Amino acid sequence: MSETSDLLAAIADTGRDATRGGYSRPVFSTAERDLVSWYTAELAARGLEAETDRNGIVWAWWNPAGLPLEGAVVTGSHLDSVPGGGAFDGPLGVASALRSLDLLRQRGVVPSRPLGLAVFPEEEGSRFGVACLGSRLLTGAITAEKALALTDPEGNTFADVAARSGFDPRGFGRDEETLARIGTFVELHVEQGRGLIDLDAPVAVASSVIGHGRWRFSVHGQGNHAGTTLLEDRRDPLLAASRLVVAVREVAAANPGTRATVGRLHPVPGGTNVIASRVDLWLDVRHPEDVVTVAVVAEITRRAQEIAAGEGCSVEVREESFGATVDFDPALARRITGVLDGAPNLSTGAGHDAGILAAVVPTAMLFTRNPTGVSHSPEEACTDEDAELGSTALADVLADLLV
Ligand code: GLV
Numbered sequence: 001m002s003e004t005s006d007l008l009a010a011i012a013d014t015g016r017d018a019t020r021g022g023y024s025r026p027v028f029s030t031a032e033r034d035l036v037s038w039y040t041a042e043l044a045a046r047g048l049e050a051e052t053d054r055n056g057i058v059w060a061w062w063n064p065a066g067l068p069l070e071g072a073v074v075t076g077s078h079l080d081s082v083p084g085g086g087a088f089d090g091p092l093g094v095a096s097a098l099r100s101l102d103l104l105r106q107r108g109v110v111p112s113r114p115l116g117l118a119v120f121p122e123e124e125g126s127r128f129g130v131a132c133l134g135s136r137l138l139t140g141a142i143t144a145e146k147a148l149a150l151t152d153p154e155g156n157t158f159a160d161v162a163a164r165s166g167f168d169p170r171g172f173g174r175d176e177e178t179l180a181r182i183g184t185f186v187e188l189h190v191e192q193g194r195g196l197i198d199l200d201a202p203v204a205v206a207s208s209v210i211g212h213g214r215w216r217f218s219v220h221g222q223g224n225h226a227g228t229t230l231l232e233d234r235r236d237p238l239l240a241a242s243r244l245v246v247a248v249r250e251v252a253a254a255n256p257g258t259r260a261t262v263g264r265l266h267p268v269p270g271g272t273n274v275i276a277s278r279v280d281l282w283l284d285v286r287h288p289e290d291v292v293t294v295a296v297v298a299e300i301t302r303r304a305q306e307i308a309a310g311e312g313c314s315v316e317v318r319e320e321s322f323g324a325t326v327d328f329d330p331a332l333a334r335r336i337t338g339v340l341d342g343a344p345n346l347s348t349g350a351g352h353d354a355g356i357l358a359a360v361v362p363t364a365m366l367f368t369r370n371p372t373g374v375s376h377s378p379e380e381a382c383t384d385e386d387a388e389l390g391s392t393a394l395a396d397v398l399a400d401l402l403v
Pocket residue numbers: 123124131349350351352
């Protein structure tokens with residue numbers, strides 16, 4: 001069977017983005033569905049059958065003894081990407097799950113619990129705005145009603161897109177039967193920062209995911225003509241939004257440890273000779289202490305109102321998602337650290353389905369070194385050797401948990 005990098009090589013051309021560079025694989029796009037087909041075929045090649053649950057999570061079970069599925073050990077990750085993302089964020093965890101299964105079989109491991117393999121939809125929230133949508137639906141961290149009403153940039157609702165992709169919108173929501181099957185969850189992910197470069201180690205065990213949320217600011221002004229409207233007569237929301245971007249950095253800098261980002265800004269209607277009537281701006285804020293995140297967003301909101309008023313505009317703020325800081329199960333992290341001969345422990349500023357599942361089941365994560373330290377960018381990387389070391393570490397951990 002293939003090594004981890006061979007598995008990834010098979011999908012190296014799926015969802016390439018010629019405009020942005022890297023990969024754009026939004027949930028339910030052709031690219032993401034092609035990846036799910038690839039994954040299903042890889043499962044079939046291993047004698048495993050893929051089943052998609054009512055929240056869009058793809059499951060498969062290695063259960064040679066035909067045991068009840070309740071309390072299984074589960075591993076997996078996601079296949080969707082941010083716009084113009086790297087090759088490893090998500091797919092490395094999926095390929096490593098397949099590879100670790102091959103390694104367990106080669107080693108002759110006889111599992112005393114089933115091993116589940118899972119792929120979660122819309123981990124990035126790059127289409128419908130809420131990250132980890134599949135795991136949030138599974139656990140009830142988002143209600144089906146709220147999820148179904150989410151819209152993508154074209155204005156399609158999650159309900160409509162899911163229905164067109166073959167899902168029954170009435171089926172979404174917390175799923176006790178599926179949750180009962182997850183006794184322990186372990187997600188392997190490419191590291192999205194420089195932690196392992198600095199530690200000179202190929203693999204780490206996660207200690208925590210720092211709290212984070214997303215807010216949408218809509219700045220309303222007066223749409224008008226670029227040639228006939230004198231500067232003093234303008235109520236230009238793009239000017240207010242630009243000042244707000246700078247204010248976001250200032251507020252973040254005044255609160256050490258804050259990461260605050262405006263990575264998406266959309267002027268409406270968006271014409272060269274048109275003063276915008278509205279600008280939508282998405283804010284991402286993260287801090288290890290949730291009270292700081294809340295205070296930072298409150299201060300940014302206050303600054304947004306002040307700036308908007310100064311330009312004769314108004315602003316509306318909507319929270320799209322918020323997740324508190326998650327400390328992974330310390331006993332499980334200690335056990336895994338022991339299995340991996342004292343591998344380093346790292347906290348991460350990136351969000352993961354594991355962070356959502358940690359609220360309901362003992363959960364752990366492994367990180368595999370990224371030699372550029374860059375992620376959500378085509379420069380994200382992982383050497384073939386480290387990818388294989390990561391899969392081997394995952395197989396070691398799963399072997400320990402399964403017997
Ligand atoms: C996903 O990778 C996120 O942290 O936003």
